[in-house]
Amino acid sequence: MPNFISVQNETKTYNSGNNSVTANKDISFNIAPGELTIILGASGAGKSTLLNVLGGMDKLTSGSVNVNGVELGNLDTRELTTYRRKKIGFVFQFYNLVQNLTTLENVELAAEIADQAMPAKDALAAVGLENRTQNFPAQLSGGEQQRAAIARAIAKNPDLLLADEPTGALDYHTGKKILQLFQDFTRKYGKNVIIVTHNSMIRPMADHVIEIADGKVKADTHNENPIPVDKLEW
Numbered sequence: 001m002p003n004f005i006s007v008q009n010e011t012k013t014y015n016s017g018n019n020s021v022t023a024n025k026d027i028s029f030n031i032a033p034g035e036l037t038i039i040l041g042a043s044g045a046g047k048s049t050l051l052n053v054l055g056g057m058d059k060l061t062s063g064s065v066n067v068n069g070v071e072l073g074n075l076d077t078r079e080l081t082t083y084r085r086k087k088i089g090f091v092f093q094f095y096n097l098v099q100n101l102t103t104l105e106n107v108e109l110a111a112e113i114a115d116q117a118m119p120a121k122d123a124l125a126a127v128g129l130e131n132r133t134q135n136f137p138a139q140l141s142g143g144e145q146q147r148a149a150i151a152r153a154i155a156k157n158p159d160l161l162l163a164d165e166p167t168g169a170l171d172y173h174t175g176k177k178i179l180q181l182f183q184d185f186t187r188k189y190g191k192n193v194i195i196v197t198h199n200s201m202i203r204p205m206a207d208h209v210i211e212i213a214d215g216k217v218k219a220d221t222h223n224e225n226p227i228p229v230d231k232l233e234w
């Protein structure tokens with residue numbers, strides 16, 4: 001089976017004034033279609049940089065990053081914007097919902113920019129928020145806001161769902177329910193999810209674990225039998 005993602009010698013250097021930081025150094029790995037992947041590493045290891053490159057929010061400095069046949073290094077800024085809008089769903093640690101729009105409107109807004117969007121109400125039902133569609137983000141708990149953010153991401157019907165520390169602001173039980181949604185999403189739709197985290201305790205839930213340290217790949221392993229999130233303890 002061809003790879004869904006192929007990263008070869010990806011390097012990302014940030015230059016500001018006289019300073020330059022190489023956040024990703026010669027990173028290489030492959031991801032198969034339908035995999036739930038965890039990118040694991042300590043703070044500052046370069047995880048968010050890698051996720052931002054995969055999601056088209058940042059341009060790689062050198063190497064090659066191919067996502068579902070799209071060679072990201074060949075895209076200009078406009079093409080990268082189209083890629084980001086149409087192909088990728090994002091979930092962030094602090095939800096990033098638009099505060100003056102209702103839950104439903106937040107999801108509709110994202111669905112509008114995608115080509116094959118799912119109805120916003122269906123996406124909200126998939127995350128168990130069908131009864132909160134008219135509430136504003138401030139009227140929802142943290143866990144509910146993250147559900148809304150996941151609904152917003154999956155409503156785009158993306159090729160790839162990227163989540164950066166999606167449980168970082170949530171308590172243990174709420175965080176677990178959110179992780180369950182990601183696992184359900186991959187299993188139900190056969191789509192790829194990549195979760196970036198520093199929490200190594202959740203690694204058994206993934207099909208594939210890529211460990212990053214000091215901007216490099218430290219380990220690249222697969223779980224033969226990933227554990228359902230409800231069986232996971234940490």
Ligand SMILES: Nc1ncnc2c1ncn2[C@@H]1O[C@H](COP(=O)(O)OP(=O)(O)OP(=O)(O)O)[C@@H](O)[C@H]1O
Pocket residue numbers: 014015016021022023041042043044045046047048049050198
């Ligand atoms: N836009 C930027 N400009 C300059 N340096 C940056 C930028 N983004 C990240 N860096 C630097 O790149 C390195 C890796 O950062 P990155 O955010 O990718 O790490 P991380 O593993 O996601 O860390 P954390 O878990 O704390 O978010 C750090 O030294 C960081 O300061």
